[in-house]
Amino acid sequence: MMNQSTPIINHYVALVKVSSFENCLNSVEKIANSIATDLNLNIVKKASHMFEPQGITLIYVLSQSHLMVHTWPELGVIHVDLITCSYRSREKFEKCLKHALNGHAIDSIQIKSIEFDKLDYND
Amino acid sequence: MMNQSTPIINHYVALVKVSSFENCLNSVEKIANSIATDLNLNIVKKASHMFEPQGITLIYVLSQSHLMVHTWPELGVIHVDLITCSYRSREKFEKCLKHALNGHAIDSIQIKSIEFDKLDYND
Numbered sequence: 409m410m411n412q413s414t415p416i417i418n419h420y421v422a423l424v425k426v427s428s429f430e431n432c433l434n435s436v437e438k439i440a441n442s443i444a445t446d447l448n449l450n451i452v453k454k455a456s457h458m459f460e461p462q463g464i465t466l467i468y469v470l471s472q473s474h475l476m477v478h479t480w481p482e483l484g485v486i487h488v489d490l491i492t493c494s495y496r497s498r499e500k501f502e503k504c505l506k507h508a509l510n511g512h513a514i515d516s517i518q519i520k521s522i523e524f525d526k527l528d529y530n531d
Numbered sequence: 532m533m534n535q536s537t538p539i540i541n542h543y544v545a546l547v548k549v550s551s552f553e554n555c556l557n558s559v560e561k562i563a564n565s566i567a568t569d570l571n572l573n574i575v576k577k578a579s580h581m582f583e584p585q586g587i588t589l590i591y592v593l594s595q596s597h598l599m600v601h602t603w604p605e606l607g608v609i610h611v612d613l614i615t616c617s618y619r620s621r622e623k624f625e626k627c628l629k630h631a632l633n634g635h636a637i638d639s640i641q642i643k644s645i646e647f648d649k650l651d652y653n654d
Contacts (some may be wrong), residue, residue, distance in 0.1 A: 414546075415603045417610060421542065423647040455578040457592045467590050469580045469596060474590060476597055478614070480538045485650065487540060489614065491601070518647045524546040525641060527608065 415493060419472075419522035420501045422488040427513040431462040431481040439486070440477050447496050449475065469481055484515070504520035533599060540596075542645035543624045545611040550636040554585040554604040562609070563589055563600050565631035570619050572598060607638070 429435070444451055453469035462482055468475040473491040480487075483493055488505065498521055505517065552558070556579055567574055576592040585605055591598045596614040603610075611628065621644055628640065 409556050415606055415608055415610075417546070417601075419544065419612075421645050422640070423537075423650070425650050445585070450582050453575045453578045455590065455592050457575050457594075459594070465592055465597060467592060467599075469588055469590060471580075471582070471599060474588060474599055474612075476590075476599075476614075478540075478596060481598065483538055483650075485538055487538075487614075489542075489597075489612065491610075491612065492597075516650065520645055522544050522643055522645065524643070527546070527548050527606075527639065 412440065414527045416495060417522075417524070418492045418495050420488075420490045420496075420498065421520045421522065422486075422501075422505055423518045424486040424488070424505070424509065425515040426484045426509065427515060429479060429481045429484050429486060429512065431458075431464065431466055432480075433458060433466070436464045436466045436477050436479055439508045440468055440475055443488070443504050444468060444470070444475060445503065446504035446507055447492070447500065449492065477479075498526070539618060540647070541615045541618050543611075543613045543619075543621065544643045544645065545557045545609075545624075545628055546641045547611070547628070547632065548638040549607045549609065550633065550638060552602060552607050552609060552635065554581075554587065554602075554614065556581060556587055556589070559587050559589045559600050559602055562631045563591055563598055566611070566613070566627050567570045567591065567593070567598060569627035569630055570613075570615070570623070572615065595600040
């Protein structure tokens with residue numbers, strides 16, 4: 409029997425432009441923590457890297473997959489990559505992202521939803 | 532003056548179906564290391580998580596951004612998320628991915644390139 413299914417891979421990528429953003433890990437963690445809390449995500453591991461002269465990558469391994477935030481403080485650019493193996497709507501993701509960025513003057517937000525064709529399995 | 536530019540965010544996502552894949556961190560690391568070597572990526576940090584009863588997430592923080600591999604061994608599914616802040620062609624990524632999976636019987640490969648509109652900056 410041919411079965412059409414794929415593991416749930418709920419993948420959103422966001423590119424946000426804010427008027428200014430400090431080169432501070434704590435600020436990036438606040439954003440990631442807010443998103444994780446609002447979307448009910450469980451953080452199991454954290455890794456971060458501070459680039460020279462600036463820029464931060466913060467990665468949370470989730471029990472549902474991963475949340476990654478990259479920042480370019482010199483440009484006011486924040487890039488978010490969220491993969492979960494359970495469904496969250498795009499509207500909910502956008503709402504949580506805006507909530508996480510509360511206090512920052514947002515110039516623009518672009519969000520992409522990444523979807524693949526279903527895979528075939530032979531049972 | 533209005534300047535149209537965006538940080539380089541070279542983003543590929545791949546969904547690969549193989550006939551079988553073992554639930555083994557070493558196998559996932561071999562794939563990620565092969566991709567990193569072939570694409571000349573510099574690994575600065577690693578994080579991994581083994582899910583119960585199976586499934587592995589491996590994340591490399593790169594000096595160029597991140598490489599993430601999720602696996603669903605029970606389905607033979609491998610999901611790769613690569614972001615770099617310098618350009619790699621889609622053809623090169625696909626070639627390196629196939630090289631990394633050398634030895635696995637590949638049923639299908641889907642690759643997406645994630646691109647955003649340019650951002651506006653006021654100088």
